[in-house]
Amino acid sequence: MKKAALHVSKYFKVGEVDDRLYGSFIEHLGRAVYEGIYQPESPFADEQGMRKDVLKLVQQLNVPIVRYPGGNFVSGYRWEDSVGPKANRPKKIDLAWSVVETNQFGLNEFMDWSKKAETECMMAVNLGTRGIEDAKNILEYCNIKGGSYYSDLRREHGWEAPHDIKLWCLGNEMDGPWQEGHKTAYEYGRIAAEAGRAMKMLDPTIETVACGSSSLTMPTFGTWEDTVLMECYDQVDYLSLHQYYNNHADNSEEFLANTVAMDQFITQVISICDSVKAKKRGKKDIQLSFDEWNVWYHSNEQDKQIERWTQHPHQLEDVYNFEDALLVAGMMITMLRHADRVKVACLAQLVNVIAPIMTSDTGAWKQTIYYPFELISNLGRGTVLHTEIDVPFYESQHGDTPYIDSVVVMNEEKETVTVFAMNKCLTEEIDLSADLRQFEGYRVDQHIVLTHTDLKAENTEDQPNNVVPRNNGNAKLDSGRLNAVLPNQSFNVITLKKG
Structure with a gap:
């Protein structure tokens, strides 16, 4: 059996977890909105047409913020089309996804849904086909109490109180040639700077996110981030990262090794942000907003068959398997x-x-x-401790790849210490040990294991419990020393509690 030793100290801290790390995303794309969160004709709908069964599942995920309305969709978005009486809202061609958008669910409805889902909104503005004036107008509509044209228009539409949205994306993937109004780095940096400046003049309490390159594999990556931040460093608070992974090659070891690639990606972007800070002699750190991440590839072929200019087709509907869940756990770690x-x-x-x-x-x-999202979102709040692990490696296209991805989160208020560990080894259990004598008086509260013998196992409506976590791990704490056997191909959550 392979062995691994985890090293951690409560005095060596990475930083506090921002709850918004567990955010998600709703775009006007496929059935995300229509038949997803909103379906008035459904027996599961409430009086506003919101699906109550979906709301319950979203609440269980404990999602603090949801990005809206896109995504590629936002680069052709006219927010005015989505507000006011529904009978007057126009049906519009959406070039991003080759569909017709009915606008029967819009900005105000989303804000009502957010309250029911117990989450906040991360709003994106259109810097593709529109610009500074539109960004200022939508902010006025959403955040100003009253007494101006757009704030009074919101009140006229039936929303007396302002929505008070605090986090704003300045466009989306603006270096992508698939994007309406895509721009050079200099062009985007200038409009992001001026839109951000105008918006913060209107509401100084907001934070803004500038678009990083659309992915690590874009030819613009690196030079894009540097050029953009040189133009808008003073006006923005965050830089976005987007990345999706796939297993088209059907090589599970390489697929799970993408956590190494993701780590390298984050490190590289941090370096660029800090380089600009130094060149600007700046005082603030540009923080990162990884506001699109997931596994995405299962639906690629079926999406090619979708008829153009239909309404909310079955689009990008990946059916996820167990190995996808493992990678999601590793990405969150x-x-x-x-x-x-x-x-x-x-x-x-x-x-x-x-x-x-x-x-x-x-x-x-x-x-x-x-399941990995739910577990980490609910149990991964607090302080991240610097986590080192001695474990065997295997070779992948990304270099040396550890068989275990792990991180430890300490929550002093709740007096818990949680170890998240994903065993990538497909054939062997790994014996994990850790010296935790600093945490005197703690005991193992639970050892949850998400595993399956079949990496391709899926959950379906007929078999929704095929892949589920179970509190059946064997972690033990004896005289301050933790020992646990991590099953092959498994995600583990070990929670220690004081008392």
Whole structure:
């Protein structure tokens, strides 16, 4: 049996977990909105047409913030089309996803849904086909109490109190040629700076997110971040990262090694942000918003068959398997290990579209990736401790890849210490040990294990409990020394509690 030793000290802290690290994303895409969070004709709908079964599952995930309304969708978005009497709202062509948007669910409805889902909104503004004036106007509509044209228009539409949205994305993936109005780095940096300046003049309490490159594999990556931040460093608080992983090659070891690639990606972007800070002689750190991340590839072929210009088709509906859940766990562990700089993250997306939650006319169910997100979101709040682990490696295209990804989170208020550990080894258990004598008086409260013999196992509406976590691990704490056997291909949550 392979052995691993985990080294951690309560005095060596990475940083506090920003709750917004457990955010998600709802875009006007496929069935994320229509038939996802909103379906008035459904027997599961409330008086506003919101699906109550979905709301319950979202609440269990404990999602603090949801990005809206896109995504690629936002680069052609006219927010005015989505407010006011529904009978007057126009049906519009959406070039991003080649569909027709009915606008029957819009900005104000989303804010009502957010309250029911017990979450906040991360709003994106259109810097593709629109610009500074539009960004200022939507902020006025959402955040100003009254006495101006757009704030009074909101009140006229039936929302007396301002929405008071605090986090704003300045466009989306603006270096992508698939984006309406995509720009060079200099062009985008200038409009982001001026839009951010105008918005903060209107409401100094907001924070803004500038677009990083659309992914690590873009030819613009690196030079884009540097050029953009040189233009808008003073006006923005966060820089976005987007990354999706796939297993088209059907090589599970390489697929799970993507946590190494993600770690390298984060480190590189931090370096660029700090370089600009130095060149600017700046005082603030640009923090990171990893506001699109997930596994995405299962639906690629079926999406090619979708008829253009239909309404909310079955689009990007990946059916996730067990190995996807393992990688999602590893990606969340990776972000936690950078909790000092990754302050916001959004699992893309939340319902039906590359999502942990799926719906049909007869119900809603949890995909495999639901469970690692739920466990880490609910148990990973507090202070991330610097976590080192001595463990064997294997070679992947990303270099030396540890068989275990792990991080430890301490919650002093709740007097808990939680170890998250993902065993990537497909054939062997790993014996994990840790010296935790600093945590005197603690005991093992639970050892939850998410595992399955079949990496390709899925959850479906007919078999929703095929892949589920179980509190059946064997972790023990004896004289301050933790020992646990981590099953092969497994995600583990070991919680220690004082008392």
